[in-house]
Amino acid sequence: MDISTVLKLADELVFAKTGKHLEYLEEAILQGTLYGQKYSQIAEDFHLSEGHIRDVACKLWKKLSDVLEENVSKANVRYILEKAKFYNFSTIGNDNLTINNVNICPQSSQPSQATPQTEQTPKPHIDLGDAPEIFSFFDRTPQLTTLETWILQQHSRLIAILGISGIGKTTLSLQLIEQIQHNFNYIIYRSLRFSPTLETTLTNLLQIFAPKSETPQNIETQLSQLINYLRQHRCLIILDDIHTLFSSKQLAGQYQTGYENYHLFFQLITQITHQSCLIVNSWEKPREVVQLKKENNAIHCLLLEGLGEAAKEIIREQELLDEDCWQSLIDRYQGNPLWLEFTANLIKELFAGKVSEFLQCDTLILSESLQAQLDQQFQRLTSSEIAVMIQLANENEPVCLAHLIKKLDLPTSELLNAMQSLGMRLLLDVKECDRTRFFSLNPVLKQYVKNRYTERNN
Known part of the structure; x- marks a missing residue:
């Protein structure tokens, strides 16, 4: 039984017994335990003290012990949950399923006598905030179909729409709303172009769900409340321009000081059970998307290319x-x-x-407007990344890594990090031949680099 199945089973058992889902931190501790992490590692991932993690874990094991009527601990939790899954299932009537006398499918076995009525889909609450008005949309049918499949059929929790600036990420996201809005209770769009803190973003989102309630100041409580809303309601949340959260003049995907807890937010969205989907748009690939995608099939990336x-x-x-x-x-x-x-x-x-x-x-x-638009992205590059871009702009054909190592006066480790970072910024064209990768720039980027850097230095 894979870890996602174990987590889902634990949450269902607790909900059936208590009427409440696992709290986000409880589920995170359970997941970390199943992956073999120590409490100190879990604490580091969530920027919390080890003592606090131990306290929450102790209460979690007690809660699971009460539900499963066995002594559950960090050492045996997976064994007991798998045993519950495979050996303690019993069927009552035709529809009710119990585990250790806990009814997790409380449906009556009596056939319904009610006259069928036409069910009307409730109108979703749509809050597009500062979304731009879209006057024209050009055919992106394959991409819309892919997104719809990921969201409605595969129940993806986090989708990253990635692409160089100007490629149409925002337009595609807003068109997607038009296409699938009736499948959701809440649809929310927010741009992070002014780099709001996570506390500001969470406060803004929570006020949409409960406008008359006072928003808690504690970020842990805010996260817990938002996860609960994502469980109670089917929500589609779009966060645009998340690249503004990352530092300039540093390698791609490094958060600005004070914004590191967005990493925790995205991690929770992917790892904790809920029925909603978060879409993030960026011209820079978030590192956690790369890391979490390796172990979580609830994450998808769509690389948006030309029309x-x-x-x-x-x-x-x-x-x-x-x-x-x-x-x-x-x-x-x-x-x-x-x-x-x-x-x-x-x-x-x-x-x-x-x-x-x-x-x-x-x-x-390249018109001045086009160059000014590219300036926004290139101003974020490190000096080593710029050196690589200048070298590639002066090459007449794609080159391999060994060629760049020979040509550039950079330490090999610095060059490799710069290349990886440029890839995360979606600025490299990469082709593979005979198991060797070759790198180049597309004609627009090559001309831009010549205009802004090469010719200026001649």
């Missing part, structure tokens, strides 16, 4: 000419919706809408 054929609608809306050249324009700008909009405006203003004439320019043209 392809659908991008022609952007050019058509701008009323550009030379339709036979549109695909070349799309390919040159990677099908990125925002990059194409900036470029289409420039073509309209300076080339009278003639795409063929614009494509005759000797170099790839």
Whole structure:
């Protein structure tokens, strides 16, 4: 029996006996125990004292002992729960299932005599906060289908939508709401563009569920209350721009000082039983998504790429000419919706809408708006990452790691960390041939680096 099944069974048993689910910290301690962690390790993961973890664990073992009518401890909890699962099941009537005399499916075996009525889906509570208004949506049917499958069929608890800035993460998220909103009780969108603390974010979310209640100041209580709401209601929460929580001038995915407890929040969302889904949008891959995804099938990542054929609608809306050249324009700008909009405006203003004439320019043209937009991402890079980007911009073809080690005056460990970080920032194109990986930059990023760094230093 896998760990997720053990956790679910424990929660069902406790709820059936007490009418209350396991608290988030109780479930986290149980999970850590099942993974063989010491109390000190669990305490470190949750930024709590070892003494506090021991106190909560002691109460947890007592609670499980009462429910299972056996002496449960850290050493034997998995054995006892597995024994309960496989050996102590009995069926009463046709519908009721009991474990150690605890009824976990209290349904009457009597057939219902009520006349069937048409069930109406309640209208969800939708709070989009500071979500931008979407005027155009270009075909992302495969991505929407994938997200819908993960959420409604596979019951994913955390989904990361990742992609370079301008690729359409926010637009896709808001379109998804239109498509699946009737499957939820609450739908909430919030942007973290101004880097709110976790306390601020939790307070904001809790006020949506209980606007007249006083929000607790203790972050542990706030987390516990939110998890309870996610259990009681089917919720879809979208947190946009989470890359703003990470530090600039440091390797990717490192939280700013004072924001580290977001790691705990995302960890709890994935590890504790509930019926809701959190979507996070970022142009920088969160480290916990990488780490937790290895051991948790409730996490999914969607890497958003260019629009392809659908991008022609952007050019058509701008009323550009030379339709036979549109695909070349799309390919040159990677099908990125925002990059194409900036470029289409420039073509309209300076080339009278003639795409063929614009494509005759000797170099790839980046409008100032496009470069300013990329500045936001590149200002976050470390000096070693910038050195790698400059080297790749000057290469005529993809290169392997050994080539970069030879060319760059960087310690090997620093170079490897920089490469891994650039990958998490989604700034590298990677291809594999004969079990060797080759790295390059897409044409837009290559031209940007030349404009902003290489030519400036010449």
